[in-house]
Amino acid sequence: MKLISLLLIAATYSFAFIIGVGGFSACNSKYGASFEKNCPYIQRKPIFQFLKREVPNVNAVSMWITKGWKQDWYPAITINKAIQRGYIPIFIFYWFGDDISPKYVKKHKKEYLKDLKRFSDFLTKIKGPKIVILNPEYNENKMNASRLFDILQAHSILIIKEKNPKAKIGICLGDFGDYNLIWDTLNWDLNLPSLNYSAKLSDFIAFQEMRALTRNTKEQILNTPLRALAFATYLHKKFKKPTFLAYLAISSYKNEELQKEVIKDFVKLLPLFKNSADLLGINLFHYIDVPNHVGYFNEAEKYFGIKRKSGEKKPSFEEFKKLK
Numbered sequence: 001m002k003l004i005s006l007l008l009i010a011a012t013y014s015f016a017f018i019i020g021v022g023g024f025s026a027c028n029s030k031y032g033a034s035f036e037k038n039c040p041y042i043q044r045k046p047i048f049q050f051l052k053r054e055v056p057n058v059n060a061v062s063m064w065i066t067k068g069w070k071q072d073w074y075p076a077i078t079i080n081k082a083i084q085r086g087y088i089p090i091f092i093f094y095w096f097g098d099d100i101s102p103k104y105v106k107k108h109k110k111e112y113l114k115d116l117k118r119f120s121d122f123l124t125k126i127k128g129p130k131i132v133i134l135n136p137e138y139n140e141n142k143m144n145a146s147r148l149f150d151i152l153q154a155h156s157i158l159i160i161k162e163k164n165p166k167a168k169i170g171i172c173l174g175d176f177g178d179y180n181l182i183w184d185t186l187n188w189d190l191n192l193p194s195l196n197y198s199a200k201l202s203d204f205i206a207f208q209e210m211r212a213l214t215r216n217t218k219e220q221i222l223n224t225p226l227r228a229l230a231f232a233t234y235l236h237k238k239f240k241k242p243t244f245l246a247y248l249a250i251s252s253y254k255n256e257e258l259q260k261e262v263i264k265d266f267v268k269l270l271p272l273f274k275n276s277a278d279l280l281g282i283n284l285f286h287y288i289d290v291p292n293h294v295g296y297f298n299e300a301e302k303y304f305g306i307k308r309k310s311g312e313k314k315p316s317f318e319e320f321k322k323l324k
Contacts, residue, residue: 015168017274018270018281019323020060020090022247023047024074025046028241031254036287047287048082055287057304057324061089062247062283065096068241070172076125083128090283092172093119098296101141105149116156123164130167132160133206133246137174144191153198171198172246174207175231179211179220183230195239204242204280205235212251212300213258221258224250225265232277242278250286252314255299259314261305267322282323 026047027039033050051058061082063074079089095112096105105112123130133154142148156168177187197206209228211221230241248266252259266282273279286293289305302309306317 009153013282014060015088016035017279017324018060018088018090018131018283019058020054020062020088020281020283021047021051021055021058021287022062022064022285023290024063024289025062025255026050027311029311030248031307031313033288033307034311035290035305035309041211046078046082048085048087051087053230053323054169060088060090060283062092062133065093065095069115069119071122076122080125080127083126088129090125090133090246091119091123094136096135096138097138098140100135100138100143100160102143102146102148105143105152106144109152109308112152113159114155116159120160120163123160123167130164131244132167132169133172133244134143134169134202135173136206136208136246138171139194140176140189143194145193147193147196150196150198151195153194154201157198157201159277163244168203170202170204170206170244172208173235175207175227177211179223179227181215182223182226183234183236184227188231188234192238193317199239199241202239202241204244205239206244206246207231208247208249209234209245210247210249210285210297211262212249212285212297212303213253213254214298214300215296217254218258221262222265223271224262228266229269229273229277232279233251234272236277242280244304245282247283247285249304249315251297251300252305252316253297253303256315259306260319263309263316263323265317267319270323284320 025044026033032054177184211224235243250259250262285306288307289309290316291309293301295301306314
C-alpha cells in the first residue's frame with residue numbers, strides 16, 4: 001500500500017514537448033559532434049556540450065541500460081550537469097534484450113530484479129527530471145501474451161517509484177506486424193494480455209519505430225510516420241495515457257533522401273500526434289552514425305544517425321531541427 005500511495009501523491013514534473021537524441025558522448029571534429037573509430041573514449045565530450053549549437057530544438061538525451069551496465073558509463077555528475085543546462089535524461093532499460101522469452105525471463109527474474117534495484121538506487125543520484133523507458137520491444141517471442149511479465153513490469157515500476165517518485169516511467173511496445181498497413185489493429189491487439197496492470201501504472205505508453213532497406217521496402221519506410229501516428233493514437237485511445245516515441249530509427253543506408261523524407265513527414269504530422277495521441281515527445285535512436293553498431297538490420301545499423309560518423313550533416317539534419 002505504501003508503494004501505491006507514493007504513486008498517487010507524488011509530485012510530478014511538468015515537461016515541455018521532448019525532442020531527444022541518442023548518445024552520451026561524442027568526439028569533436030571540424031563538423032562538430034562526430035563518432036570516428038579512432039577517437040579514444042578519454043577524448044570524447046558529453047554530447048550535450050554540442051547540442052545547443054547544433055540542434056537547439058533538442059532538450060533530452062537518451063542512454064541505454066543493458067545487462068552488465070556499469071555506473072561509470074553514464075556518470076551521475078555528468079548527467080546532473082546536463083540537467084542544469086536544460087537536458088532531460090532518458091534511460092532506456094533494456095536488460096532482457098533480444099533474449100527475452102517466457103523461459104528466459106523465468107530463469108533470470110531474480111538477476112533482473114537485482115539489477116533493476118541497482119538502477120533505481122543510481123537514479124536517486126540524478127537531481128532533477130528523469131524518464132525511464134522500461135523493457136523496450138518486450139512484446140516478441142510470445143511475450144506479448146505473457147500475463148506474468150505484465151505483473152513483473154508493474155512490479156518493476158513500483159520498485160523504481162519507491163525511491164524515485166517523480167520519475168516518469170513507461171513500458172515500451174515494439175511496433176511489430178504488417179508494415180504494408182497503416183492501421184494494424186489485428187497485430188496490435190495481440191499485445192493486450194501483457195498490458196492489464198503495467199499499462200495502468202505507467203505514466204505513459206511508449207513505442208518504437210525502426211526501419212531500414214535491409215529489412216523493409218521503400219514504401220514501408222515512407223509509411224512510417226502515418227503508421228506511427230496510427231499506433232500512437234491506438235495506444236492513447238486504448239489505455240487513456242499519453243504516448244512517447246521512445247526511439248525513432250530510420251537508417252540512411254543506401255538512401256539518405258529516404259531518411260530525410262520520413263523525418264520531414266514527422267514534422268508535418270506532429271500537430272496530429274500531439275492532439276490525437278497526446279504525444280509527449282520523440283527520441284532519435286542515434287544522433288550520429290555509430291560505425292560499430294550491430295543488430296537486426298545488419299549493415300544498416302551503422303546509419304541511423306542524422307550526422308555521418310565524421311560529423312557531417314545528412315540531408316535529414318535540417319528537417320529534424322524543425323521538430324518542436
